[in-house]
Amino acid sequence: MKKLMRLVGEYKTAAFLTPLFVIFEVVLEIYIPFxxxxxxxxxxxxxxxxxxSKIGGLMILMSLLALFFGAMSGRFAAVASMGFGKNVRKTLFYKLQEFSFSNIDKYSTPSLITRLTTDITNLQNAFMMITRMLVRSPVMLVGATFMAVRINSRLAMIFFIAIPILAVALIFISTRAFPRFKEMLKRYDFMNSSVQEDLTSIRVVKTYVREDYENKKFADSARSLKNAQVGAEKLIIMNAPFMQFIMYSCMISISWFGGNMIISKTMEAGQLMSFISYVTQILMSLMMISFAFVGLVMSRASISRIVEVLGEKIDITDDENDENLTVKEGSVEFKNVSFKYGKDSENYNIENISLKINPGETVGIIGGTGSAKTTLVSLIPRLYDVNGGEVLVGGEDVRKYKIKNLRSAVAMVLQKNTLFSGSISDNIKWGDLNASYSEVEAVCKDAAADDFVKSFPDGYDTDLGQGGVNVSGGQKQRLCIARALLKKPKILILDDSTSAVDTATDAKIREAFKKQKDTTVIIIAQRITSVCEADKIIVLDDGKIAEQGSHEELIAQDGIYKELYELQNRK
Incomplete structure (x- = not known):
């Protein structure tokens, strides 16, 4: 919580007034039994x-004031806790935006979603408990104990015996419950992962008639979560009955011994009534402390998961880089580059690659699955950092640029074509938010998307729905290409981005790329026809350059490229 307290931010006043009003409320409540x-x-x-009448009127006034202070403390607690939760959620989300691909690889998407939702809700509840319950209960405990001892110190010995017993029980429950709640949150992550995967792949599930299998898988994960919840709650549910047992035992003992003191004239009836009220306040404050600690135990696992993400060291930073350094032209050079995904991994995904691409060139990259084609081009916009060697863009090491300046000069159309909720026009304008309608239309024509877009009743204002569910795979690819073209990048990277379009459309798109005279175009493809007209073709094999040259040169080499060419053109 110390690491998170700075995120209270503009809600510090509400966070300060909450315990202050709680103290006023408690002081009044303590004085009323007297x-x-x-x-x-x-x-x-x-x-x-x-x-x-005089004292009764004073009691009514103090009760009304206590009610007012209680209501105000509740209001300020709600404002402070919800505001605190908003700030934590925003900070966590902004932190995720700073993550490099290697940082993101450490966490599953469902786990991050759980941290942004369930875990932050638990944190909000913990914050409210700290500012209200963990202020109210100790103040009431101390104040009521002082008043009870002042009335009859001998009778007060009863709850002095009870307090250590309660403390031992609370410590036992807290220490045993934390690891169980941590395991429960892991089960949440697993179930969310299962749900997300099933919903995003619902077409595949239905195509293969695997609903029964997915239902069973979900039922198993839900059962596993339930068992983890029951395991955690088994300890927590012991708290309330044990507290009540101690509380009622104290009340019975005080009534017995207090009644005997009244009979023996060593205590007044009014004193016993106020003493019982103070004991009730003491025991209730102890119960609230125990409930607060139980709540904090439940929240502790969530807090540790949030802090884990906030404390994640960003692999790729640019704090000391020159803001004025921009990409002047689209040349790309790999100098003896090596890369591996895991720092502790023994095997390199890319090993000792040296390659130079001149500004305005069109370069094709082909290779088998797992040959590191996507990995290689991911190093250009610095989505990952090299483990050895240098990647130069515009003649400068990519690690010298501000990340924003570097990536503003590079457009990537990835293998997985992602569209967002909103209109077609809104999605394409990700490339340039200030683009005019005519500019949007022009890039769609270049990407062979204009015809199908205008076939929709709402044209460019057509709502795509979540993830672009209203368009086909090939249409998604063309819209993503249009979005990249609108960016007018120095370097355009197409990662197998025409795989879902027919050969005629692919040819039209490649013809449009020839208009990008000042743009370096890098095309990753499986089809020879997509790269055969490139100025240079790179053949990757197991993370190394196996061959490079023009189409004619590679055919003459009688190697991997020629073999692929013959396979794809075999009649």
């Missing part, structure tokens, strides 16, 4: 109705 004893032992005993 006045009640005075009414009984002085006013009623002496038949002094004026005194009874």
């Amino acid at each position: 006045l009640m004893s005075k009414i009984i032992d002085v006013g009623i005993k002496n038949s002094d109705m004026a005194y009874v």
Whole structure:
């Protein structure tokens, strides 16, 4: 919580006023039983109705003030806790935006979603408990104990015996419950992962008639979560009955010994009534402390998961880089580059690659699955950092640029074509938010997307739905290409981005790329026809350059490229 307290931010005033009003409320509540004893032992005993009315009126006024302070503390607690939760959620989300691909690889998407939702809700609840319950209960415990001892120190020994017993029980429950709640949250992550995977792949599930299998898988994960919840709650549910047992035992003991003291004239009836009220306050405050600690135990696992993400060291930073350094032209050079995904991994995904691409060139990259084609081009916009060697863009090491400046000059159309909720126009304008309608239309024509877009009743204002569910795979690819073209990048990277379009459309798109005279175009493809007209073709094999040259040169080499060419053109 110390690491997170700075995120209270603009809600510090509300966070400060919450415990302040709680203290005012508690002080008034503590004083009310004392006045009640005075009414009984002085006013009623002496038949002094004026005194009874005076003290009774004071009690009513103090009750109303306590109600006001209680309501205000509740309001400020809600404002502070919800505001605190908003700030934590925003900070966590912004942190995720700073993650490099290697940082993101450490966490599953469902786990991050759980941290942004369930875990932050638990944190909000913990914050509210700290500012209210863990202020109210100790103040009431100390104040009520002082008043009870002042009334009768001998009788107060009863709850002095009970307090250590409660403390031991609370410590036992807290220490045993934390690892169980941590395991429960892991089960949440697993179930969310299962749900997300099933919903995003619902078409595949239905195509293969695997609904029964997915239902069973979900039922198993839900059962596993339930068992983890039951395991955690088994300890927590012991808290309330044990507290109540101790509380009622104390009340019975005090009633017995207090009654004997009244009979022996060593204690007044009003004193016993106020003493019982104070004991009730003491025991209730102890119960609230125990519930608060139980809540904090439940929240502790969530807090540790949030802090884990906030404390994640960003692999790729640019804090000391020159803001004025921009990409002047689209040349790309790999100098003896090596890369591996895991720092502790023994095997390199890319090993000792040296390659130079001139500005404005069109370069094709082909290779088998797992040959590191995508990995290689991911190093250009610095989505990953090299483990050895250098990647130069515009003649400068990519690690010298501000990340924003570097990536603003590079457009990537990835293997997985991602569209967002909103209109077609909104999605394409990710490339340039200030683009005009005519510019959007022009890039769609270049990407062979204009015809199908205009076939929709709403044209470019057509709502795509979540993930672009209203368009086909090939249409998604063309819209993503249009989005990249609108960016007018120095370097355009197409990662197998025409795999879902027919050869005629692919040819039209490649013809449009020829217009990008000042743009370096890098095309990753499986089809020879997609790269055969490139200025240079790179053949990757197991993370190394196996061959490079023009189409004619590679055919003459009688190697991997020629073999692929013959396979794809075999009749």
